[in-house]
Amino acid sequence: MYDTTRSEADVSQQDIKISARNVQVYYGDKHAIKDVNVEILDKTVTAFIGPSGCGKSTFLRCINRMNDTIDIARIEGEIRLDGEDVYDRRVDPVQLRAKVGMVFQKPNPFPKSIYDNVAYGPRIHGLARNKADLDGIVEKALRGAALWNEVKDRLQEPGTGLSGGQQQRLCIARAVATAPEVLLMDEPCSALDPIATGQVEELIDQLREQFSVVIVTHSMQQAARVSQKTAFFHLGNLVEYGDTNDIFTKPRDSRTEAYISGRIG
Amino acid sequence: MTDMPIPGTARPTPARRSSLIEVDPRTRRRNAAEKRFRTYGAVAIGIAVVALAVLLATIIRDGSGAFRQTYLSIPVTLDAERLDPKGNRDVAEMSSVLTLAYGQVLDTALDQAVSGMDLQIQGLTEDDIDGLISREASAQLRSRVLDNPELIGQTVDVNVLVNGRIDGYFKGRVTMASAERDSNISPQQLMLADALAERDLLVTRFNREFITNPDASDQRPEAAGLGVAILGSLYMMLVVLVLSVPIGVAASIYLEEFAPKNRLTDIIEVNIANLAAVPSIVFGILGLAVFINFAGLPQSAPIVGGLVLTLMTLPTIIISTRAALKAVPPSIRDAALGVGASKMQSVFHHVLPLAMPGILTGTIIGLAQALGETAPLLLIGMVAFVREFPAGPPEGLFDPASALPVQIYNWTQRSDPAFVERASGAIIILLIFLLCMNLLAIYLRRKFERRW
Amino acid sequence: MPMSWALLVTLLLAGAGYLVGRSRAFSSAGADIRLMHSRPTYHGASVALLTVAPALVVLLLAAVLRMSGLLAADTAATGIAVLIAAVIGLGYGISRINAAFQARNAVERMVLTFLILCSMIAIATTAGIVLSLIFETGSFFQKYSWHEFFFGTEWTPRFDGNSQLGMLPLLWGTLYISFIALLVAVPIGLMAAIYLSEYASPRVRSIAKPLVELLAGIPTIVYGLFALITVGPLLRDAIAQPLGLGNSASSVLTAGLVMGIMLIPFVSSLSDDIINAVPQSLRDGALGLGSTPSEIVRQVVMPAALPGIVGAVLLAASRAIGETMIVVLGAGAAATMSLNPLEAMTTITVKIVSQLTGDNDFSSPETLVAFALGLTLFVITLGLNIVALIIVRKYREQYE
16 A cells, blocks of 8 residues: 555664554454555554544554454454464464553553552563562563652552553553563553643653554654654555654655645544 | 662563464463363353253153143942932032042942952952042042032943052052052052053043142142142232332332432332342241231232232332333433423323333243242241132132142142152243243343334 | 222212313313313313322221221221212312313322332331331240340240240351352352353353353242252262261251352352443453453452452342242251251241241240241341442442
């Protein structure tokens, strides 16, 4: 759908983390994703933008096989993580999701203490050898999510007692603590106020140093602020993919231009 | 947490670029735990389903015999000397002849029939032969003759019940070995029964009387039927239906549509929720204390049972009716109010008809619960031995009657093992009634199901 | 039966009143019916209701007087009083008709009163239960020491008086059997609910769920018979006798096991509601971190659903404690306090039934003790229900 020559030139400079080839998704009879090809780079923030119902979230959830839980969803094509097809029959989705973490639209801390929220992933995946190890992971993750100073004195209080922005950062810390290689974020700021949004965006920029971040967002300003690469989805198609600057300043597809100038969406 | 090592050192850097395709040992262990957990769930379902299957299977195994009964057919000469000594064929006069005389007539006929067959059974006494037929048989013959006085003097083919043990022999409950030890039956009688069956005089066939006959005493399990119990249950259901539906629907309408949010309505709601969980036996105590002791209503009467069951069913009906009313979207109410209907009109003209299917389903389920309820009925005297059919309603509501579940309980308390068969058979009838009611509820729900 | 005649005539009067009221309304409106406040049918209905209501009030009054013994049964006088009330109501109703009379509001007020009265029946029932229990329990404690009732460890009612009516053996049997029932029902019911909501394919669910629910629709007398003729003898022959632990078919284990089966659907459907109330976002969160489904259930769903499940277990316990037919047929009648689950024991409900069936003498403590037992039962179950309802309600609010 998009001009591959330009993106391939970019790709050559950095590692490809995820590559999708001819991905089709069907929900029952509905063809939700139509032949998407994309390459997502390591240590980069990639934004998926587009009007609602365009398939960006659906595609995001394909990457760590969250769609497996939906009975009527059917996926064709291949998505490779470091060259391995995540839909290979031998792949255990549990192991995949440990590598490809996810942050959701609505903050969803577990009804446990802050500490237990962050320690949840390391515990189930056995990342800590002992209690001190685990404490270290929790602290690092909370520091990484810029939450440590706010919660360090009340780690045993329930995570649900935090403010919305803090809850979302707690969820990010929870995902980071599992030491993922890719972090998927599905409109992580849509339930937050502007100040909290700013904090999360800053955080996303820092996370880029450790791993690849894919963020679905409704807000073009946000995409412009946080991402280096942007993919524009429309009606299940990946219309255009390229450097964020290029997409917002000189879009090549008329639909992209219509969207960023506010005519569709 | 404060004396932590410097952040970053505690955690190994993600050097574990493991392949996705190789499942690491930890994941393998977790997947095994997953499988075990899943198995526990499947086993739990399995236990529940197996319990259901065993329960139903034993009931059907034990109870299906109640629907078949062994009858003896022999020619009987209705001796006018004995049965109508005055010879007037006047029913009133003939009524003074006791059942005993009919018993003697039957005994004679049976003795003749057996002696005419030239059987070789060691140690067969005349008492053995007479003991073959049920004690109920003479009463059956008597009522037949009283209905038809001109039969006297003729020789008619008579179809009478045989003794419960003989019946049990043909259903496999009684064997030669068990008869040796049983004072109520002898192996000779079983041999005789075999001989009679060979000649097609003893036949086991469908037992219509099980559904239509009244209960019978302890010695006559073969004659016991569910007639009075079914009628009694029917009367009680009638009372429950007539009382609980209007009251339940009216209460629900008030609580759902009109009630202000205040202390009183709060108390009512808490009350209803609690009543739904009060043990049924407590309702029986209420019925005994209020309806029988205080109000002076008769014991064992369907009206009292009906009232008690109404109070028990009301919470169920109110809860389901309120759910049905709640499911009607507010836009319907607004539409009615918008064209100038009063609140009352909007409820009775629009909301109530739309909620009707839901109310109906809830009512049927409430009735089904009431039909199977036993404990409270024991306390209001429904457990009494009743052989007389109650009169037609409304007077019949005050006559003594039994009820299906209580009759089952009653039969479990009898010593003769043949009553176990009767009790299980009665359960089959009860379950068939319940099944029909639930199927009706499901049908109504499917038919009128509406999504807003 | 002068009463039923009076009732019949009242209904006829009401019917006539409806017609008269309607035609009077038409004629009082004159040429233009639109000038009236209410439609003529409402005028008719208001007259009919005004006829019936006073008659019913008189009838009810007479019934109350008769019950309290102040009035002989069903006299002609009451019938006449009923009729007089009806006629007065009829006359008053007709006299009120004119074009400005707000008949619809009057009718609606009367209907609303009826609705309120109906919803009061719930309170009346509770009041009836509490009053009758307290009243008779009071007369029991005049004849028998409350101290011995609540703390006595011996239960031996005798016909000649001198009975020992200590409640503790019955309470022990009740709690022991309920405990075994919960031991069966809670794990099985909970795991069944988890399996159905988290694992089962739609096809399996559509078959297994109704089957499990079918267990709930079976009357308790059926379970009782199952305990009496199948489970009891089986346990006796397979466990009790070989191990030398007893020769009774009716035992705590028999009743507890069968009651547990009865409670499986109760626990599973309550747990199902509660598990489904845990928001999907929490499951997604755990799934996104790479949890297996069982880890999600055990570490996220269960802790979140725990208060609700505790409430469900309390409700099930209250059910078990109040259950009657299964223990009547499966537990036995011997009031013993023993730890051996294969021994026959008895419960509060069994003794209520045995003390109150047959010919009752409401002046003897042996009969009246049933009311004290009933009150005890009522208080225990009420306490459990209220605590459970509060917990469940709090839990629901948390996710609404």
